Amino acid sequence: MAKQDTVLRAHAPWCRNCPLRALPAFADFDEAELRFMERFKVEHRLVLTGAELILEGTKQPQFATLFSGWALRYRKLADGRRHNLAVLLPGDLIGLDSVVCDASQVSVQAVTDLTYCAFDVRGTAGLRAVEARIAHRILSRAVDDLRRQERRSVTAAVGSARERLAAFFIDLHSRLLRLRLADEASFSFPLTQQHVADHLGINVVHVNRIMRGLREAGMLHMEDHTIVIDDRPAIELAARIHIDTVAAVPLI
């Protein structure tokens, strides 16, 4: 690992004036919820590229939401390979299962420098004591995550490599648009082709070939860590089976 794991207390915005919550993607909080969040959030942390936020097999007294940057939720497989379960973007929940269950079955790794908000639940009993409306928001998020993972299951099971890649970029573009981290035609993209391959279950070499195919078909291409969407309708068509109206389920 090139950079050293670093966890710092950063001077950062707190819930009352959270810039994320101002986005249309997030539901607004009433005064009671805001007051609760101010006690609930215990820290704002900074993590450098490559560092691990959560390690498989550990139990945490806290969970978090990503505030800025990109992360990957992943599992190490028995044969040494790696599978990326989800690309985590600002606003996404991290480590809920490490609170609810005995031990997390997944790890989370920063793929850019990032910051996140840590919430202390002091064990399961603490989570039970969470304000009812907040608890409902957390449940909504878990269900949302479940739905995304179900879509992934479908795509992985029935889709071709081309369909998977097309669906992947459409999904990512939609999510980034909601966060104002993309414009209509392009977005910054810190993942390597190896990351993408490990996410979609396709060999790196083949990812590269499909990317060439999409480029030559005039759909999308990459230029220095930026994805450029050349023909979104065509990409949607290529991902035909796997597109949904991604219902926004806001939280925190």
Place this chain on the structure above:
Amino acid sequence: MAKQDTVLRAHAPWCRNCPLRALPAFADFDEAELRFMERFKVEHRLVLTGAELILEGTKQPQFATLFSGWALRYRKLADGRRHNLAVLLPGDLIGLDSVVCDASQVSVQAVTDLTYCAFDVRGTAGLRAVEARIAHRILSRAVDDLRRQERRSVTAAVGSARERLAAFFIDLHSRLLRLRLADEASFSFPLTQQHVADHLGINVVHVNRIMRGLREAGMLHMEDHTIVIDDRPAIELAARIHIDTVAAVPLI
């Protein structure tokens, strides 16, 4: 559909003396939770083989837990094919997303005659009012479901057809054992090979071939709707990457 959709009020056990809760797989309820459940559960329904419990795109004021029988949570794909997201067994949660979200993105279909317990949440506001400990159990279930779906994503993405089938039967056998619906060497199995194929994303023809392979390797075979486990260690080996300690997260 051969049999007519039928929803009956059945004479059935209620929460206080629920036989499912007596199983080791389920956590016990204290008196306060039991009292809550007695108000919460509104009906015990019977559904015949082939009937739909939930239709994609609908919103329900209720969710449910399966009480007896088997069901499949599935999605219809744009090209007419079908993908089975999960095999639902007694105790499993049904239709949580139809309560939390605007509309369910999945359907649920009975593959045997079955009964289920319906809980009325009178919309999202009702779910917020749910007793805190019950709400936490529901969240635990959602997270458990998420973890199973994540494992499925991994298996679908990186596993061969043989690994997927082996992992599928191991997972099923473990779950049925916890419910005392299987013994060490066999369990009743109402799914067709087409169901299995649509669940694992493998062609029916190929499922059949792999099944033959497993039979000839002395691992498992099927005789009139019963799976016979001939060599469980060998099956676990064949599914090597995809085995986890399936952490029991009890509810309701």
Place this chain on the structure above:
DNA sequence: CGTTCTGTTGAGACGCATCAATACATGTGG
């Protein structure tokens, strides 16, 4: 007793993995 579902097997085509090699970029230490 036919009709429809399910299981079963064969032959051929195609997608993707694998192995191998090169070019380019990046960061590192001498």
Place this chain on the structure above:
DNA sequence: CCACATGTATTGATGCGTCTCAACAGAACG
């Protein structure tokens, strides 16, 4: 500063796993 190692993108050749099409036997069902 260059020399070097390391990570990433890219392309070719080859083989295996799985899909597809096709056919048939047995079971289930009305």
